[in-house]
Each structure stands twice: as structure tokens, then as C-alpha cells.
Amino acid sequence: MAMPEVIRPMLAELAPSPFDSPRHLFEPKWDGLRALAFITPGDTWLQSRRLRRWRRTFPEVIAALRALVSGDSAILDGELIVPDASGRPDFEAAVARARMGEPAARRAASERPAVYVVFDLLYLDGEDLRGSPLRIRRERLHARALHWPQEGTVLLCPGAVGPGRALFESALGLGLEGAMAKELDSPYLEGRRSRCWLKFKPFAEEAMWVVGYVPAEPGGIRALAVASPPGRLAGLVGTGLSAAEQRRLRASLACLARSSPPPDLALPSPAARLPREAAGIVWTQPVRQVRVRYLERTSAGWLRHASVVSLLP
The missing domain is CATH 2.40.50.140 (Nucleic acid-binding proteins)
Structure with a gap:
């Protein structure tokens, strides 16, 4: 199958409170920008939630993806974050990066690099994985990410099956936005907001x-x-x-x-402006x-x- 050039990201519904479940994968929720990565031997780009293409806005991420997925054709789903001095995601800094032109983005890439946290694999070398259960997509993603560094520009999102409440509290303790719960048997529902994916936030x-x-x-x-x-x-x-x-x-x-x-x-x-x-x-x-x-x-x-x-x- 030819690799798609556009995929609308699957979205999550808000859940009232965290829970434990052996049927769900629980992940930290990162306070960043949703982005799909499209990688081919000849080209690589990032796609925003609103389907905007980023080729020069996050050059450090593009370069890291090319190095880690060299020779493959793949589509990844994940989140772009810009860590602050303590290592916590800075949402406003991520938004500012997305609005930069090429010269400013290149300076920012060297001074305060972004990080791409990958949590899903949607396509790999001619195989469309969107219809496969999440557990299969994650297994395939883990197999590809075995040799990725534990620190750097592209990271595999950690996750655990079962202890949703503990993971939620741990995420908050690290200064993250909350947690996600994803049904292990669910396919990737492109462009849809579904209860197959739930998000928990501390409001x-x-x-x-x-x-x-x-x-x-x-x-x-x-x-x-x-x-x-x-x-x-x-x-x-x-x-x-x-x-x-x-x-x-x-x-x-x-x-x-x-x-x-x-x-x-x-x-x-004084710096605020009306929306x-x-x-x-x-x-x-x-x-x-x-x-x-x-x-x-x-x-x-x-x-x-x-x-x-x-x-x-």
C-alpha cells in the first residue's frame, strides 16, 4: 500500500477521573503540540493537528527522525514538547516555536531544542497499521525503538497496562499535563474523538x-x-x-x-492581548x-x- 500523505489524528475524550484497567494502556499526557511524523527515504516532515506541514520549523526533530528511521517508510504519532530549564514541557514555548520562520527556528533548535515523544506507529514499509489493535501497533513500535537512546530529540513514550491512578499521580508529580488511557484492542480511528482514548487532567x-x-x-x-x-x-x-x-x-x-x-x-x-x-x-x-x-x-x-x-x- 502506498504511504498516505495526510492522516487526521485520532482524538481523546475527557474522562472525569483516572482508573485502573487491564484492558488499557496508560501513558503520560505531554503538554505540547500534537504532531504526526511522515518519513520516507527521500523526504521527512511533521504534520500538525490542523494538517499544517512543518519541514523547517523543527529541524532538529526532522534530522533525528531521519537518523533513527533510516531507510524506512513510516508514519508516527506523537507530541512535540519544548522542555524548560527543569526539563518540564513548556506549552507556550512549543507554540512559539511552531510560529517561527526558518532562521529563528534554526537558532531555537540549537539554543533550546524540541523533543518528539512518539506513542503510536500507523504505517511501516507498505503496511497500513491503522486497522490493527493498539497492542500490535505498540509492539511494532517497541521493536523499532529498541535501539533509540533514552535521552535525546526523539523518545518513546513510556506506558503501563493496568495502574492508571498511579501513573496519573506520577505524571502530575513530574509536572506533566495528566494521563491518557487507551484501549489495547482499539484500532486507530482517524479524525475521530472516541472513548477508546480517554484523557485525565487535574482541573x-x-x-x-x-x-x-x-x-x-x-x-x-x-x-x-x-x-x-x-x-x-x-x-x-x-x-x-x-x-x-x-x-x-x-x-x-x-x-x-x-x-x-x-x-x-x-x-x-501588560503583555496580554485580547483573543x-x-x-x-x-x-x-x-x-x-x-x-x-x-x-x-x-x-x-x-x-x-x-x-x-x-x-x-
């Missing part, structure tokens, strides 16, 4: 003030602008509310609408509160992976 919850909303039709809300404390904007948050709840909330917020942001509202830091989605925002008086669940705050103060849990009285 925080906090009561925040609503200072605006981005309308959605008919009568709904695409996102809420929230502040914590009332005078400091924290970001735009997807509501997670039912259509009926969105309509009721929008009706109550319409009575609080303003032509400009609340006078005391400040961005989370693009804020162009259509309807600003409101900070009277209503919602409970927000989020993973963390960026260095600029914005919420990451946030959603509204409930409306507060």
Missing part, C-alpha cells in the same frame, strides 16, 4: 464574574468573558451550558450590556457569576482549557 474550579459574552444565533452564547477578581479579565470561556440555559443567561445579560468594557476592567498582564474572538463581544456590568473549571493560567494570565460548570445565583 481547578473558581467562581468568576461575567463581564461580557460572544453571541451565537439563534439567541445563544458562543463564549463568556470572565474576570477574576472582578477587575481582571481572565479570558473567553466556552459555556458548556444547554441551549435553554444559554438563552436565559443571554436574556439576563442583555439587561446589563454596555457599549464598552467595564471601566475598571484590566487585562491579566481574536473578542471582536464580536457584548460587554456587560460584572453582576452575574459562574463557576469555571480550568487547567491552568498562562504566564500572561489567561485561562487554559476552561469551561463553565454552572451558573451561580
Whole structure:
């Protein structure tokens, strides 16, 4: 079979809590950028989750892949991370790398190299493995990665069958984003979000003030602008509310609408900028509160992976 030139990555659903299972492979969840690696004897490139091709953005990773998979035609699935001084993944640094042009990327590759953590093998030397169970794909990947170095630019993602709770706690202790649980008998479901893959993350919850909303039709809300404390904007948050709840909330917020942001509202830091989605925002008086669940705050103060849990009285 000819090697595919594009594959949409399989996606995971969010699980409420970690668990143990002999039917699942548990892996650390890396705080980086999802990337598929396409390797042929004559060409190698990385593909982002949004199907963008990276040929010159991560030159150190491309070079390492060519050396480790020399002579093979293969497609790998994994995550690009940029470690900080303590060795922990720095998500903002990874995003910055992905936006660099070639000269800046080459400088970054020598000053602060990225690491590609491989967790799946989708194609190898004419054989499409996407329909094979994960346990087979991992066995084939391990066989190929036996001689890979334990440290370097391309690493095999560690994993264990069974102890999901312990692996989750260990991942958090290492400063990672959380953990993954993958059914050993599952095929690779290209472009689909499936419960065959589950992700666990340590979320925080906090009561925040609503200072605006981005309308959605008919009568709904695409996102809420929230502040914590009332005078400091924290970001735009997807509501997670039912259509009926969105309509009721929008009706109550319409009575609080303003032509400009609340006078005391400040961005989370001097370096922060409003997200693009804020162009259509309807600003409101900070009277209503919602409970927000989020993973963390960026260095600029914005919420990451946030959603509204409930409306507060």
C-alpha cells in the first residue's frame, strides 16, 4: 500500500477521573503540540493537528527522525514538547516555536531544542497499521525503538497496562499535563474523538464574574468573558451550558450590556492581548457569576482549557 500523505489524528475524550484497567494502556499526557511524523527515504516532515506541514520549523526533530528511521517508510504519532530549564514541557514555548520562520527556528533548535515523544506507529514499509489493535501497533513500535537512546530529540513514550491512578499521580508529580488511557484492542480511528482514548487532567474550579459574552444565533452564547477578581479579565470561556440555559443567561445579560468594557476592567498582564474572538463581544456590568473549571493560567494570565460548570445565583 502506498504511504498516505495526510492522516487526521485520532482524538481523546475527557474522562472525569483516572482508573485502573487491564484492558488499557496508560501513558503520560505531554503538554505540547500534537504532531504526526511522515518519513520516507527521500523526504521527512511533521504534520500538525490542523494538517499544517512543518519541514523547517523543527529541524532538529526532522534530522533525528531521519537518523533513527533510516531507510524506512513510516508514519508516527506523537507530541512535540519544548522542555524548560527543569526539563518540564513548556506549552507556550512549543507554540512559539511552531510560529517561527526558518532562521529563528534554526537558532531555537540549537539554543533550546524540541523533543518528539512518539506513542503510536500507523504505517511501516507498505503496511497500513491503522486497522490493527493498539497492542500490535505498540509492539511494532517497541521493536523499532529498541535501539533509540533514552535521552535525546526523539523518545518513546513510556506506558503501563493496568495502574492508571498511579501513573496519573506520577505524571502530575513530574509536572506533566495528566494521563491518557487507551484501549489495547482499539484500532486507530482517524479524525475521530472516541472513548477508546480517554484523557485525565487535574482541573481547578473558581467562581468568576461575567463581564461580557460572544453571541451565537439563534439567541445563544458562543463564549463568556470572565474576570477574576472582578477587575481582571481572565479570558473567553466556552459555556458548556444547554441551549435553554444559554438563552436565559443571554436574556439576563442583555439587561446589563454596555457599549464598552467595564471601566475598571484590566487585562491579566501588560503583555496580554485580547483573543481574536473578542471582536464580536457584548460587554456587560460584572453582576452575574459562574463557576469555571480550568487547567491552568498562562504566564500572561489567561485561562487554559476552561469551561463553565454552572451558573451561580
